[in-house]
Amino acid sequence: MTSHIPRKRFGQNFLQDQSVISDIINSVSPRKGDVLVEIGPGLAALTMPLMDRTETLHVVEIDRDIVAHLSEKFSAEKLVIHNVDALNFDFGALAAEIAPGSKIRLIGNLPYNISTPLLFHLASFGNSIFDMHFMLQKEVVDRMVAEPSTSDYGRLSIMLQYRFNMERVFDVPPEAFFPPPKVDSSIVRMVPWASLPAPATDYNHLQKLVAQSFGQRRKTLRNNVKSLVSDAELEALAISPACRPENVTLEQYVALSNYLVAVGR
Structure with missing residues (x-):
């Protein structure tokens, strides 16, 4: 052919x-x-x-x-x-x-x-x-x-x-x-993975969070997710509010998603 x-x-x-x-x-x-x-x-x-x-x-x-x-x-x-x-x-x-x-x-x-x-x-x-x-x-x-x-x-x-x-x-x-x-x-x-390294409570929530976080890549994480979480809450999860979305690890995104699901956000 x-x-x-x-x-x-x-x-x-x-x-x-x-x-x-x-x-x-x-x-x-x-x-x-x-x-x-x-x-x-x-x-x-x-x-x-x-x-x-x-x-x-x-x-x-x-x-x-x-x-x-x-x-x-x-x-x-x-x-x-x-x-x-x-x-x-x-x-x-x-x-x-x-x-x-x-x-x-x-x-x-x-x-x-x-x-x-x-x-x-x-x-x-x-x-x-x-x-x-x-x-x-x-x-x-x-x-x-x-x-x-x-x-x-x-x-x-x-x-x-x-x-x-x-x-x-x-x-x-x-x-x-x-x-x-x-x-x-x-x-x-x-x-x-045989078992997920960092399991999310709600996979769909994680997807939406990551998408929102990279919505404006050049902005800080704080600016992209300020409608969801405060600076103090980010810092409590060992995430710097001033960092850019590409500086946040998979494990940190999962931890943030799991926290937001737990508090109903």
Whole structure:
């Protein structure tokens, strides 16, 4: 299917560098018996080597032309195709269906134009996931793995690190793709925590608090959350009211959220 024209609206950039493909497969290290789900198989650059390592591979693909090509090329017993938008797909229900009593492993070259909302969507299925290996825009991965008091640290860093232990595996240059994107890419490994390092009383409250805290990033934390909490209360939680939102750790955000939930705010 080399004649397939990459579709901008689907954010399609197809991986074609064989050494990069091999490095990704080795990083995932799939084993017989693993329940693998690939998001966005595209022209099957990762799909074929993944199929060599597992009994049945599930793929989630929105492009009907690609679905038709994959259906013709591979047997339905070996490759199970879900022709849906990954943003609306219930990965928890899929895991319950294909891996009862077990968990799924997710792999994919994620479309850059939907990467952030897709990551938040996938995070909600953490209890059904063993691990995830994704190719993403390098600057997105920079934000995902960022530490406090750095320019990349923000809402994405905090909310993903709340649920996952994350690791940048390696970077990938634009020339590894067709068409070459205008940005560098990175592979990231995400493993759900066996037990949350800092459990929130109310996850939705934590999400809203973090979003409000970074609403105006250049302002102090005091200015962004003054409608919720006083300076004295922040100081009692060992949080400086004068610091910026990127200087507050995940653990501190959770402690603040838990306090506000306890006092009814």
